[in-house]
Amino acid sequence: MSVVGRPRDSPWLVDAPRPPAWGVLLVMLAAAATTLVIYPLREIAPEVSPGVVYLLAVLLVAVYWGLAYGLLTSLVSAGAFNFFHIPPTGRLMIADSAHWVALGVFLVAAVVASAVADLARTRAAEAERRRGEADLAADTARVLLGGATLADALPEAGRLVGAALGLPDAEIVLDPAAESVRPQGVVLDLGAGREAVLVLGAGTGDEAVRARIRERVAPALEALLRAALERDRLQAEVVETQALRRSDVIKTALLRAVSHDLRTPLTAIITAGHAVRSPVLEGGERDELGLVVVEEAQRLAALVDKLLDLSRLQAGAAEPRRDWCSLEEVVRTAAGDVCPDDEARFALSFDPGLPLVQADAAQLERVFVNLLENARRYSGGHPVKVRARVVGGKMSIRVIDRGPGMTPAQLARAFEPFYRDAASDTHPGSGLGLAIVRGFVEANGGRVRAESLPGHGTVFAIELPLAEERAPATTAERSS
């Protein structure tokens, strides 16, 4: 058994208060009990020799209560031994001089035993403290350095330190704004002008406790906090570098996109403009050229819309203006925009009694214009299916095409702006559509993901939250 056998998570830093009255009572009890135990022993042993039993009491008291009480037990035991067991009993007198020697030897032995026991007790307590400190340092390191950021880890670290110190209200405050927290705690210097305060909580005005914390806990805690700050700084740098690199990539891609996607329709328009003035036009060619100009100008306009959507999203200016809106209306409008002449290209199906959603209708329309355009482009003439229903308390819309599908690698990057699969893309897309889809869906609190089976087609699944208060169901029960 450990000499100071206290549970690991009990406060080890500060000794529990021990009222002296209890100590004196314990000493008396120990001496009395020993005295009683010796009576039966006297029947079988020479009168003085059972005095050794008192040593046991001295040892136990010294081990648990310290040197002072051990010495007190020695004295009281000597007195009791003399009074009750050394003849003449009942009086503090010693008749036989040999008994004087025995009592003297007993006292010396008791004092030495007290001192040795106390030394062991102190060492064990110190070892226990060090173990506690090491445990605390390891636990705090795990919390401070293992977490995402220092700010996230601080409450847990404060709780750990508090539990170890027996201060349930303890917390660590980084860069305290108010001067008022400083006197209540221990200031930790984190270097570079930053500091933290270990606030000890209520009822700890004890300067000894603070000194002990400053000496034993603060240095390790300071080192850990510094390391965590440094880790945060490095992480921020990495994130910043990545963001810069990413924005560089986006800028380059934007340049390429603008360069290619704007120039191509412009070239067609300019060429058609020159061609239409040719005196040698054959039948129908004039109409054809007129159509080229209109179609290519529409393509330019659509691209400009997309670039505007995307720049709004990237500038964070796409704050949705939410209102009740009917998904069926939104999807039908989008389908009409994408394919004004031929709505049969889309097979739209809406569950009866579909609730309204709280969202920005204009942004949702852009989502579906982009998704339907995309699906139609890849579906190889098959109709594109759209199915809307409520699943698991959320509005779920699936856009299903029977195109060539996407490989996992393509899927992983499908929502990145300007991502086009260079090798297989024979379709004129800007590479912006899906980035816009994701941007607007997420701005409206929803999620979008893509699933694909190469060779069989692709499903884009959108989930939109339904409002807490149920919206009136749409009356529409059509499905086409």
Added chain:
Amino acid sequence: MTAPRLRVLVCDDELQILRGLRIVLREAGFDVVAAQSAQEALDAAALHPPEAAIIDLVLPDGDGVDVCRQLRTWAQMPIIVLSAVGDEDVKIAALDAGADDYITKPFNPRELIARLNAVLRRVASNVDEPTIRVDGLEIDLAARTVRRDGRDVHLTPIEYDLLRLLARNRGRLLTHRALLSEVWGPQYADDTQALRTHIANLRRKLEPGGEPHYIRTDARVGYRFLA
């Protein structure tokens, strides 16, 4: 004039551009063979060898650079590449792969036709004539002498080699790399500093008013001799 109409291969994946180009080129006196992919272009060129080719650099099944390279393995017809990519490197790669010139989208179709005629003239004049005569400049390839307006111009051997290379490829845009590896040797292909110095010297000796007349600069790409 009832000269036979020249056949031009036009390869661009944008049908809308092909529609306009077909009419514009027809008006300028060309027969157009249209192709919408690299493979179609190579097949059409093999089937009816054209007198010139206009190739878009971005094609669905490969890039225009490859088409240039493959055409050049068996044909010497002039090639103009259409570039929409603002990327100099692709243009230069196409020129190094054998293209004669490039034009950037969106272009004026008249400009395209002027370039086309220029590269066609280069082919027409390229029949090992012993003397190249352009605008008062006379390069005697046999005697290795150069005269301008009847007066001898003294050139260093390198300047002469440069001028001869440019003049024999009249109208063709020669990249820095092509000029350097031809005149100095392939190991000097990146020494554009030397090239610029010698071109400057050559111009000082040739150009009457200091205005670039015979040798035109295409910044960052190369030089071409007056078409």
